[in-house]
Amino acid sequence: MQELYNKIKKYSLEDVLKIEESDRQFIALKELSCSINNIDLYLFLIIANSIICYQLSGKWEDYWEEFSHYFSKKEISFNSLIDELANFVSNSKNNKRFVDTKIKRINKLKDFCLDFEWKSKFYYENMTLLRDDLSKIMNQKKDAKTITFSVKMFWYWARNVFPFVSYPRDISIPIDSRLINLFEKYKWDYSDINLFYKDLSEKIWIPSLHFDALVWVNYDKLIND
DSSP, X not given: OHHHHHHHTTOOHHHHHHHHHTOHHHHHHHHHHTTOOOHHHHHHHHHHHXXXXXXXXXXXXXXXXXXXXXXXXXXXXXXTHHHHHHHHHHHOSSOOXXXXXXXXXXXXXXXXXXXXXXOHHHHHHTXXXXXXXXXXHHTOOTTOHHHHHHHHHHHHHHTTTSSOOOOOTTSOOOOOHHHHHHHHHHOTTOOOHHHHHHHHHHHHTOOHHHHHHHHHHHHHHHHHO
């Protein structure tokens, strides 16, 4: 771990926030925000889309840009959101795999969707609770990739609406192939990948979910050096 720490210790939280704002996923959300005035509705749409963001057939950034473009032309409500998202994924160019399974996942959110109005600020201030509620609804572990990724993407736009708070330190980083590769290279005597990234984030004093953007930008250098 020390070797990886030495390569990233120069970064501050402020540096990472700037990196996040250059993420094409963040930019796609920014562009879509101009078309949806109801912030609770918009933030729930982000959560619901994040829940089906796995095994994509295209690049993640391309998928979120496709998502942004599609919903910028739609008028949605809490009553229509789930059905409209199901329609979107049924015809998505970048999310063609396991479509039936993903629609079932979306439908699990119906009751939560109707109960979400006026709660986005509460969940922003209590993101650990948002993670826990999503974990129960989806019947997944709290550190499951789509659960923690949903919290990450929810925060991506909520940070622009409400007074700033950073990600909670007790929410795990969404484990993907990049993180697995870095873990295999730098794990030293660690056997638990989540513990490895938890300890590393504490060492650099940047919450794990913020650390994800840092890895994304520097991955090639970190894995090849």
